[in-house]
Amino acid sequence: MKTTITGEYIKEMLSKGLREDGRKFFDYRPISITKGNLPQAEGSAEVNIGNTKVIAGVKVSVGSPMPDKPDEGNLITGAELLPLASEEFDIGPPSPEAIELARVVDRGIRAAGVIDLKKLFIEEEKVWDTFVDIYVLNYDGNLFDASTLAATTALLSARMPRYENEEVIREGNLGKLPTANIVTSSTFATMANKLILDPSGNEELFMDARITIATDESNVRAMQKGLSGGFTANEVEQLIDLAIEKSKNLRQEIKKTIGE
Amino acid sequence: MAKSEKPELMVNGKRLDGRMSGDLRHVRIESGVLKNAAGSAYVEWGNNKILAAVYGPREALPKHTSDPEKAVIKCRYQMAPFSSLEEHGRTGPNRRAIEISKVTKEVFENVIIRENFPGSEISIFVEVLQSDGGTRAAGITAAAVALAGSGIPMTDIPYAVSIGKIGEHIVIDLNKIEDNYSDADVPIAISPRQDKILLLQMDGNMSKEEVSKALSMAKESGKIITKLQTDALKAPYLKISEKYKNGAPSMPQQPQEQQPQQPK
Numbered sequence: 359m360k361t362t363i364t365g366e367y368i369k370e371m372l373s374k375g376l377r378e379d380g381r382k383f384f385d386y387r388p389i390s391i392t393k394g395n396l397p398q399a400e401g402s403a404e405v406n407i408g409n410t411k412v413i414a415g416v417k418v419s420v421g422s423p424m425p426d427k428p429d430e431g432n433l434i435t436g437a438e439l440l441p442l443a444s445e446e447f448d449i450g451p452p453s454p455e456a457i458e459l460a461r462v463v464d465r466g467i468r469a470a471g472v473i474d475l476k477k478l479f480i481e482e483e484k485v486w487d488t489f490v491d492i493y494v495l496n497y498d499g500n501l502f503d504a505s506t507l508a509a510t511t512a513l514l515s516a517r518m519p520r521y522e523n524e525e526v527i528r529e530g531n532l533g534k535l536p537t538a539n540i541v542t543s544s545t546f547a548t549m550a551n552k553l554i555l556d557p558s559g560n561e562e563l564f565m566d567a568r569i570t571i572a573t574d575e576s577n578v579r580a581m582q583k584g585l586s587g588g589f590t591a592n593e594v595e596q597l598i599d600l601a602i603e604k605s606k607n608l609r610q611e612i613k614k615t616i617g618e
Numbered sequence: 619m620a621k622s623e624k625p626e627l628m629v630n631g632k633r634l635d636g637r638m639s640g641d642l643r644h645v646r647i648e649s650g651v652l653k654n655a656a657g658s659a660y661v662e663w664g665n666n667k668i669l670a671a672v673y674g675p676r677e678a679l680p681k682h683t684s685d686p687e688k689a690v691i692k693c694r695y696q697m698a699p700f701s702s703l704e705e706h707g708r709t710g711p712n713r714r715a716i717e718i719s720k721v722t723k724e725v726f727e728n729v730i731i732r733e734n735f736p737g738s739e740i741s742i743f744v745e746v747l748q749s750d751g752g753t754r755a756a757g758i759t760a761a762a763v764a765l766a767g768s769g770i771p772m773t774d775i776p777y778a779v780s781i782g783k784i785g786e787h788i789v790i791d792l793n794k795i796e797d798n799y800s801d802a803d804v805p806i807a808i809s810p811r812q813d814k815i816l817l818l819q820m821d822g823n824m825s826k827e828e829v830s831k832a833l834s835m836a837k838e839s840g841k842i843i844t845k846l847q848t849d850a851l852k853a854p855y856l857k858i859s860e861k862y863k864n865g866a867p868s869m870p871q872q873p874q875e876q877q878p879q880q881p882k
Contacts, residue, residue, distance in 0.1 A: 396667060396748045399700040409653045413747065415700025436709055441694070442671035442743035444654050449694055451710070489706040491699050493745070495669065496652045528703055 365564040369550040377554065377561075379408075384555045384600060389608075391507060391615040393515040400528070401516025401535065403615070405508040408558060409498035411443075414490060414508035416516045418535065420480065420526060421487035431478020431485040435464035437492040437505060444497035444559075458584070462543075463492060463505045465580040466572030470541035472513055477536035480521055488513070488535070498559040502570040502582075506543040507608065513537055515616045541579055542608035543572035544601040548587055553597065555604065569594070571601035575609070578602075624799045627784045633796065639789040642779070642839055647760070647850035649767045657768025659850065661760040664793055665750035670760035671743050672768045678739035688732035693723035695744040695757055702749050702794075718754045719744075725758055725778075725807045725816040731771040740770060751794035752780045758807050758817065763847050776816055777843040778807035781832035783824055788831045790839055804829070806836040810844050 368378055381387065387408030396402035401416035421432055437460035439447040447453075452460075467473065467490070478486035490513065492505045516535040520527040547557040547565035557565055566587025572580040578598055583589065589597070627634060637643070643664030652658035655671035662668075678684030683692075695718040699707040711719065726742060742765065744757040755778035762775045782792035783802035792800055802822025809816055815833070824832070 396700065398665065398703040398748050398750070402700065411652070415698060415747075417700045417706035419705050436699070438709070440743065440745060441673070441741065442652060442655055442658070442669065442745060445673060445676075487706070489699065491709070493698060493747070495745075496654050498653070 360563045364560055368561060368564055372550045372552045372554070379558065381556075383552065384604075386503075386556045386604070386607075387558070389507070389611060391511055391611055393511050393615050399512075400519065401512040401514075403508045403511035403515065405504045405511070407498075407500055407504045407507075407556065409496055410500060410504050410559075411494075411496040412501065412504045412508050413493045413495060414505065414512040415493070416512045416535070417489045417491075418516070418519050419487050419489070420484055420521060422483055423479075423485045427475075428483075429479050429485075430475040431473075432487045433464065433468055433473055433475065433490065434487060435460045435467070435490045435492070435509070437463065437494070437501075439494050439497070439501075443494045447494075447497065458582070459501055459505060460492065462502055462570055462572075462580065462582045463490075463509050465582075466506055466541045466543055467509060467513065470539045470572070470574045470579040472510055472537055472539050472541050474536040474538045484521075486519075499557045499562045500545050502545045503543050503556065503608075506541065506572060507612065510541055511612050511615055514540065514612065539574050540609050540612055541572050541574055542605045542612070543570050543580070544597075544604045544608075545570040546597050546600075548589065548593075553593060555600070569597060571598055573598075573602050573605045575605070576602070625795065627796055627799060628787055628789075631787075633784075633789065635793065637791075639784075639787050640835065640838070642791045642842060643793065645756075645759075645843065645846055647763055647846050648853070649763050649850045650854050655764070655768075657764040657766070657770070659760045659763035659767065661756050661763075663752065663756040663759070664791075665748060666746070666753055666756045667748040668753065668756050668760050669745045669747060670757060670764040672740065672761070672764045672770065673743075674740040675735040675738035675770065676741075678737060683739065684737050687736050689730065689735035689738045689740050691723050691727050691730060691732070691740050691742065693719045693726070693742040693744070693761075695719045695722055695746070695754065697746040697749055697753070701746050718757070721817050721819065722754065722758055722761065725776055726761065726765065728814070728816050729762075729772045729774045729776055729809055730765065731773065734771055740765075749794070751792050751797040752805070754778070754817075755780045755791075755805050755807070759843060759847065763850055766847070766851055774809035774811045775844065775847055776807050776809045777840050777847060778805060778817060779836050779839050779843065780805040781835055783822060783828060783832075788828055788835060790835050802828075804832050804836075806833065808836060808840055810840050 807817035
């Protein structure tokens with residue numbers, strides 16, 4: 359709950375170089391990733407970052423190509439801030455926050471070429487649609503990084519259905535969804551003129567600005583700055599270095615989960 | 619998936635997955651799985667994977683939905699778009715989900731002691747993460763555990779199960795494929811202490827005798843389901859008592875009395 363006392367407490371600790379939960383400014387909370395929790399979906403993954411819990415489910419179906427890309431499959435990303443995840447989330451159509459979350463995750467996956475969309479062509483006017491749905495089950499800050507981890511892991515471990523005689527075959531001996539890269543993101547917040555990584559739910563209540571930097575091994579693939587505060591160009595440069603540095607460990611966690 | 623020919627659902631009294639007519643699928647219930655909710659439960663019921671969570675009692679909003687004499691119960695049941703083995707589903711509740719939300723809400727309106735919380739709402743959320751037939755029954759069973767775990771006073775912990783008819787056989791707990799091709803489907807929710815039926819739906823073709831057999835089979839299964847529910851509710855506490863079975867932990871030393879800091 360957003361109370362003045364929590365805000366003052368968090369900011370005063372930051373000014374002393376401390377965080378509420380004892381972390382250093384650029385530490386993640388404990389991260390766990392599991393895959394294949396929902397075997398009826400083509401791919402699935404659950405990610406916990408501290409008390410933030412999200413799952414991602416991947417479904418693959420036959421669809422039609424976009425008019426400007428007739429030889430490519432489609433990636434359709436959705437996110438739901440389920441009302442069971444937080445007192446603050448309401449039922450109803452997707453909130454602007456949920457749509458922003460889905461679009462930022464989508465941009466990272468798309469720009470990094472996590473899915474090889476060219477390989478999702480079936481025949482004239484027929485391609486594979488890849489649906490990635492992010493379900494937020496418990497909110498405690500930093501949904502961007504948790505969702506990108508879950509979506510990437512679910513895609514990298516997804517099965518590829520077969521299309522035979524106008525029928526989609528989803529069971530039995532199937533190959534893997536064609537993937538070509540791994541993307542992860544790191545989200546930073548600024549508050550009381552300090553920069554921190556992986557803001558918790560309480561920290562997010564009082565942050566001035568937020569920036570999510572999605573990278574692969576070497577390059578930036580997507581960014582999103584949020585809220586009314588700002589960053590200097592120097593800060594952005596510093597945070598890009600940090601994001602690429604942090605991505606090593608995140609990528610390792612994904613590889614460990616998918617068994618590479 | 620294209621609807622193919624009706625499979626033989628029962629061969630020599632055995633069902634496709636090897637169960638006999640009175641066998642439930644494997645059911646596992648875990649209570650208290652989500653940190654933010656007042657109460658929550660995760661149920662694996664065969665291939666169904668369902669999360670239920672409860673928020674409240676809290677101020678009923680929008681205001682006009684509140685009741686000055688008792689709490690209002692709100693319920694949303696929803697299936698995840700990736701929950702089935704088949705096509706990607708549409709996001710958000712459809713007409714089926716809205717009906718299930720309504721009948722689920724009515725089950726809990728019966729057992730929650732609503733007079734204790736005038737002007738407030740109690741919200742029940744049921745999310746079907748993976749579906750394989752009988753999700754409303756599993757959802758009600760899960761929501762009952764979430765509610766009981768939240769400490770909201772109830773007169774009873776209801777459970778639900780679906781009974782079906784395959785040819786001449788009355789069978790318990792239809793899975794998806796049985797549900798698709800069965801001759802009747804009867805989801806039932808019961809409050810065991812009151813011995814009242816709180817949810818009853820049916821479609822298909824059954825004689826009166828078959829309906830009464832279905833009702834008695836539902837009650838029979840209740841002994842198993844109720845035990846799973848109460849065991850799940852006790853589990854987190856048993857873990858704590860196991861941890862401290864050799865006596866209470868020594869209390870941390872009380873710090874010396876500190877002078878409250880004066881604001882400067």
